C-alpha cells in the first residue's frame with residue numbers, strides 16, 4: 001500500500017464517542033464529502049456510495065478480505081496461541097480462494113433452494129409460537145433475549161441437526177464468535193477460539209450419525225458432498241457448520257430486533273403495519289435497508305480501481321459500508337426516512353451483492369416476516385419500556401453497534 005495518503009490526525013474519527021453510538025451521520029458525511037476515503041485508523045479505504053460498493057462486490061477479481069486479518073495484527077506469541085482459530089477460519093467458505101469458495105458454494109446451493117426454505121415454514125411458525133407462548137402471561141418481554149436470539153438459533157439447530165435441549169449452548173457459542181467481526185483483544189479472541197473449537201467438537205458426532213443414517217437436513221447434505229469429494233475433509237465440513245451457525249444467527253437476530261425497534265420509534269408505521277399485514281414483506285425489506293444487521297464488508301483489491309467516488313491502489317483493504325450505501329440519496333428518495341411502503345427497484349445491500357450474495361436471504365426474510373407478523377397479531381399493544389431515543393446499544397467498533405436489550409410491554 002505504497003501510495004496511501006500520509007497518516008495524519010483523522011479528519012473523520014471512526015472511534016469518536018458519538019460515532020461509536022451511531023455511525024450513520026458520519027457515514028452520510030463521508031458519502032457527501034469523501035466517498036472513497038483512506039482511513040488512517042482502519043488502514044483501509046472506506047467506501048460509502050451505493051454504486052461504488054456494488055461495483056466492488058460484483059467484481060469477481062476482488063477478493064474477500066481474510067477473517068484472519070485481525071489475528072495477523074498480534075505479536076508472534078499471541079498468533080501462535082490463536083493458530084487453532086486461524087486453521088478453522090481459513091476453511092470457512094469465502095475466506096479461502098475463488099475456486100474453494102465456488103466449490104463450497106455449489107454444495108450449499110443444493111440445500112438453500114426455494115423449496116427447502118418453504119419446507120421450513122411450519123417449523124419457523126411452530127418455534128415463533130413456542131417462544132411467544134413462553135412470555136404470553138408475563139405481559140412484557142425482552143425482544144433481544146426472548147425472541148431475536150432464540151428463533152434463529154433454533155432454526156440453525158434444525159438445519160444442522162442439533163437437539164432442541166442443546167440449542168442454548170449454540171446461542172452462547174455464536175455470541176462469542178461474534179467477536180471475530182470487531183476489534184478484539186487477545187483474551188476475547190481466545191474465548192472466540194474456544195467457542196469455535198467447541199462447536200466443531202460438538203458437531204463431529206452428529207456428522208458421524210448422519211454418515212450412518214442420513215436425514216433430510218443440511219448436515220446430511222454436507223456429509224453426502226464429502227463422500228462425493230466436494231468437501232475435502234472433516235475439518236472443512238465442521239468448520240463450515242460453525243460458519244453457518246454464526247452466519248444464520250446474529251444477522252437474523254438483529255433483523256428481528258431492529259425491526260421491532262424501528263416500529264417502536266415510528267408509531268405511525270407500526271399502526272399502518274398492524275392495519276395491513278400484507279405490508280410485512282416490504283416492512284422487512286425496509287428494515288434491511290434502513291438498519292441492516294451487516295454494517296460493513298471487507299475486501300482486498302487485486303488491481304488499481306477507478307470508482308465514481310475516487311481511486312484506490314492495488315493491494316488495498318476496502319471497507320464497504322453497506323449501511324451508507326443503503327442510505328445513498330442517489331438511489332433512494334429521502335433515504336434517512338423509515339417507510340414501510342417504500343417502492344423502489346433498487347435492491348438494498350443488506351445481503352451483499354455479486355458472487356458472495358447471502359445464501360440464507362430467503363430464510364432470514366421468512367423468519368423475520370413470520371416472527372414480526374405473529375408478534376403484531378398477538379401483541380397489538382406492544383409499547384417500549386425504555387426511552388426510544390436512547391435504545392440499549394453496545395458499540396462494537398468499528399462502526400457496528402448491537403442492541404443488548406429491547407424491553408416492551410404488551
Ligand code: HEM
Nearest residue numbers: 094105247248251252255294350351352356358359360364
Ligand atoms: C438478516 C439476516 C442475514 C443477513 C443480513 C445476511 C447477510 C449476509 C451478507 C452481507 C453476506 C455477504 C458476505 C460477503 O459478501 O462477504 C452473506 C453471506 C452468506 N450468508 Fe447471510 N445473512 C443473513 C442470514 C443468513 C442465514 C439465515 C444464513 C443461513 C442459514 C446465511 C448464510 C450465508 C452464507 C452461507 C453466506 C456466504 C455466501 C457465499 O459466500 O457464497 N445468511 N450474508
